[in-house]
Amino acid sequence: MRKRPKVIIIGGGASGLMASIAAQINGAQVVILERMNRVGKKILATGNGRCNLSNVNLDINNYHSSYIKFVNGIINRFTVEQTLDFFNQMGIEYKVEDKGKVYPLTEQASSVLDVLRYEIKRLGIEEVCEAEVVKIKNDKSKKYDKFTLYLKDGRTMSGDKVILATGGKSSPNLGSNGSGYQLVIPFGHKLIEPFPALVQLNLEGWFLKRIKGVKFNGKASILENNKNLQTEYGEILFTDYGISGPPILQLSRKCGELLQKKNSNPYISLDLYPDFTKEELKTRIISRFYYHPEKTVELGFVGMINKRLIAVILKEAGLNNLNETCKNIKDREIDNIINILKNWKIPVKGSRSWMNSQVTAGGICLKDINPATMESKLLPGLFFAGEVVDVDGDCGGFNLQWAWSSGYIAGESAAKSDI
Template identity: 55%
Template sequence: MFMQREVAIIGGGAAGMMAAIVASRNGAKVVIYERMNRVGKKLLATGNGRCNITNIGLSESNLKCIHGSNKKFAGGILKKFTVDETINFFEILGIAHKVENDGKVFPMSDQASSVLDVLRYELDKLSIEVICDIEIDKIKQSKQEFILIDSNGVEYKADKVIIATGGMSSPNLGSNGSGYKLARNLGHSVVNPFPALVQLKLEAPFLKSIKGIKFNGAASVILDGNILRREEGELLFTEYGISGPPILQLSRNAVEALENKQQPIIEIDMFPNFTYEELLNLISLRLSYQYDRPLDFSFIGLINKRLIPIILKVSNIYDLNRACLEISNKEIEKIVSLLKAWQFDIIGSQSWMHSQVTAGGVDLKEICPDTLQSKIIPGIYFAGELLDVDGDCGGFNLQWAWSSGYVAGNEASM
């Protein structure tokens, strides 16, 4: 006689919903336990509200945008549910897709709500029970089943359990780190979580004066004289430090160094399309043409006006009204050096509330690489951001959610 397996999924985010759909299609009775008042809230915020579903540049052989303690582990899971399979999965649900710059895949509608709508429709269609406004505090093993206990002491039973509670980023959207507590209580280790894809705090006395200034440039994270990573794009000075897409991409390297009690530096190149020599010639020629103008005025039209006095003072030029003809070659070289390699000490990052993803998580050494099942307690599975896997901006984190959710849901329902 066929015995229907009951699978409990803790967490109704991207990984949890994928796991639920796959497990239900395999014939399991599935219940999602979600602490927020509805599933998929964080999904609505992805891709600036457009939902960057995946990235066509991601493959088992190209994992440069995936991070964590074991890329081979992540690559094996991503191979089991690929980018093409993800796109096809959503096409069947009704999401026509388009590919944009850097391989980013978005729904044709440009609405994250479209993706959530079709996922919720599928949950309903499969008669998957969704219980919201509930937080599971404990998981106990009792003979051949598991008992889930919520914050009010109410108990629920299941044959298999998938923990997909997310990390600690954007706690207002559901990820409050509760999954780490569950994992530890089950005997698992957790690699210390820290915020990634987050704005950086800098050490500088003049940040309030230049907050709000945007420019296209390049940024590098440097540690012990070595460039860890370099990114180009729109940068934004803020009251606390610096933001912009390149900074989000660099932030993991910076925060990880800080977590290791090291001192990372960020280096800003305001003219990445010019070599040092080209910029030196440009500015020298500019000053020679404007020899009778005040130095600060001579830079108007080249860099943001609010940056000019800061750039000059940091270059140890304090008389801003000196005529250009009075500026020595050595002083010009100082200015150019700053414009090409302006360095700041990184002193921290914005809070979990501002980070897009969590680095660190449940230790992969204690998880079966083929099934995502716990090596410590069979019948417990993990998926999504809760694990020690994270990715760059651009759809990589959502692809990990879909792939890991698929594998966990498939294996837990077998």
């Protein structure tokens, strides 16, 4: 009679927890090894503590990978609908917010982790924390327990199948420090160079310290050689290092790609007044100057431009004498000011660090993984789940959905495949 396969999951994050349940309900005996003192730390931080767990408007264009067909296959095999049913059956009531984002009705990420942990306990899955795996060994000659995992503290553990669910390199304080990559590279798996995504950007600008904390609702675009590659709209925040806010996080993936290339000099272009055309702005400015000819140009903009931005914008537009009266401002100078307000180009120096990024672009290359099962093509019995592979999604619940879908498929396949 076939022995119940022992599946060891490395990493107790979103994908590992999902994989553990899928494997156990499909007949495996499961152990989760987690390097932190408890599982699911990152889940608690998601969606600002509200956990944007999925997105009902999911589209493959929300994902990025060198092998996007692979991603489509997995998402269609364990779908958003199945995911929401799965969580609903475990007790999560949910609601759909703008742009299809799904949150638990409680708006508490801890509810999501709590129901997962309750289910894990109910099913009898073993959870071992403070257990960092540093090496995987495989002995093909054995029938059972082919895999031996070596822990940092000297312990070992053996099993028939292994699921690597160690996440990427983002937010290492929550557990994912990139150590998972090194566990499978010795078996021939290739790494697509990781870079931080969904992250704030460092900008080059003399003015940053002066305008830190200024917020506006506007458009931000990423430009390379004056070509607009992507535009996003929403609340944007200047910081002492550069720029932040949801539109910037969405642009950061494209920006990261450019920063990976040699000789690429990406720029951010800001439109501070997306609801006005240049002509409309010009009419307003001319009228302001007409009614207040004796005001200094700096005062002339109070009430139209955020006070902390005025001097910076005027200087960026080439006006050095801020005490010049409005009546003396030339037409060409007004055009320059409008150009800054509508198309303020600021060079990008880089992105913020791994600590600040929400997701990792790049990871273990999907070409060596079976798209139906998440099993390694190089080492049978080794499976992958979640962010450790070369898949990342936009902001909006797409990354957790990838963790749930890939975790479920990996867990189910590991339990069902032959020992």
